[in-house]
Amino acid sequence: MTCTFVFILRFQFQGSGLQRSLPILHDTINRITNDFNGLPLCFKIANLGCSSGPNTFFVVTNIIDRVHDICLENNCQVPQFQVILNDLFENEFNTVFRLKPLPAFHSKLKEGKGNKCGSCFVSAIPGSFYGGLFPNESIHLFHSSYAIHWLSQVPQGLKNNKLNICMAKTSPTNVFEAYRKQFDKDFTKFLAMRSQETVSGGRMILTLAGRSITDPTSKDCCAIWELLAKSLDMIKEWPTPGINTAYFIRAIIEPMMAAHFGNTIMDVLFEKYQEHVVDHLATNKGMNYNLVISLIKR
Ligand SMILES: C[S@@+](CC[C@H](N)C(=O)[O-])C[C@H]1O[C@@H](n2cnc3c(N)ncnc32)[C@H](O)[C@@H]1O
Numbered sequence: 001m002t003c004t005f006v007f008i009l010r011f012q013f014q015g016s017g018l019q020r021s022l023p024i025l026h027d028t029i030n031r032i033t034n035d036f037n038g039l040p041l042c043f044k045i046a047n048l049g050c051s052s053g054p055n056t057f058f059v060v061t062n063i064i065d066r067v068h069d070i071c072l073e074n075n076c077q078v079p080q081f082q083v084i085l086n087d088l089f090e091n092e093f094n095t096v097f098r099l100k101p102l103p104a105f106h107s108k109l110k111e112g113k114g115n116k117c118g119s120c121f122v123s124a125i126p127g128s129f130y131g132g133l134f135p136n137e138s139i140h141l142f143h144s145s146y147a148i149h150w151l152s153q154v155p156q157g158l159k160n161n162k163l164n165i166c167m168a169k170t171s172p173t174n175v176f177e178a179y180r181k182q183f184d185k186d187f188t189k190f191l192a193m194r195s196q197e198t199v200s201g202g203r204m205i206l207t208l209a210g211r212s213i214t215d216p217t218s219k220d221c222c223a224i225w226e227l228l229a230k231s232l233d234m235i236k237e238w239p240t241p242g243i244n245t246a247y248f249i250r251a252i253i254e255p256m257m258a259a260h261f262g263n264t265i266m267d268v269l270f271e272k273y274q275e276h277v278v279d280h281l282a283t284n285k286g287m288n289y290n291l292v293i294s295l296i297k298r
Contacts, residue, residue: 001195001204005294008210016248017290018055018145021207022062024292025143028203029066032141035201035296042080043067044140048129049147050085052092053251057105059143064120068113081120086133089126090259096124128152130189134197142194142204146252148187149208155182165229169217176216191295198297209252210291223284224249227276231269232261245281246274248288 007024033039045063050056060083071078085096096102102122109120125133129144130152155178161171167179194204211218228249250270258266 001191001198001295001297003293003295004203005292007292007294008212008289017207017209017288018058021145021205021290021292024294025059025062025205026066028205028294029063029070029141031296032201032203033067033070036140038076039067039071039079040140042082044082044084044138046084046086046125046134046139046142048086048133048142048144049150050087050091050096051147051255052087052095052101054101055145055251056085056096056101057108059145061105061108063141063143064109083120083122084134084139085122085124086129087124087126088128091126093124093126129193130186132193132196136196137199139197140199140202142198142202143206144204145207146209148190148206149252150256151179151182152186152189153182155179163229164226165232166225167216168226168229171217179216195297200297202297204295204297206291206293206295208291208293210289212287212289219284223280224277224288227280228253228257228269228273231273231276245277246270249273249277 005024007021045060047056047060064081067081068078085093087093105122106120127133129147157178158175161168161175164171164175167176198204224245250273254266254270257269261269
């Protein structure tokens, strides 16, 4: 796949990266429509690492809305949509299908569109996105947000990364190299798989947490995760209320922390984390950097 754009979004911790990435998403859909010289009869969208929370359908709804607008502007037939959700086998797919998100998604789709609403078929494919998930040349648009920072395995050789839970300012250089190597390996595999599965002219948008400079020890990358490591030294005192930043970071990291430390400590951990973030923001600007990468299959 060929990279067409890399955008760096800079926003305050309280902001939402996904919300800010919508103009890029809209631009990508416009380009797909141009490249295909119209829309396919069935537009196939896959959301990789979809989770089971409020963001599961957030971007998909926006994609479908944009396609509807394009069809209205051009007075053409709205396509059918096939939406395929993917996450690891352990994901709460039952929550997505049985409880709120799916019915809410369907009723939101119909809002204001009446009988012009294209039919939408939602299904799920559990499994790792580091392997093959779809038939060759079958997907028009891949989307994945805040998921490819999950490596396929813990990098080798982290034993001397004492008291840290990931890369930190105090980590020895071999630790940074180990993370870089594992990410290179995983991301190369991820791109190779998606390249096979995307139709020619199809696109992929990836949103992920990043940093403003190449130095992996820079504050805008490490600081917020170092506070999480500090929060693990807890349960001695009870927490006080904190701020939205902790919710944002919790959405990104909680499943990974829960898999390692168990669900029972998550509330206390993130309450403690809120306190650390409040202290941190009292003396630091609290900027957040996200990368949005747009790719095309030639
Ligand atoms: C932080 S959540 C992001 C959820 C959602 N996309 C969002 O933007 O809020 C990351 C999700 O990626 C999933 N994930 C991690 N590694 C994965 C893999 N190899 N294959 C599929 N999903 C994966 C996790 O299970 C988790 O649900």
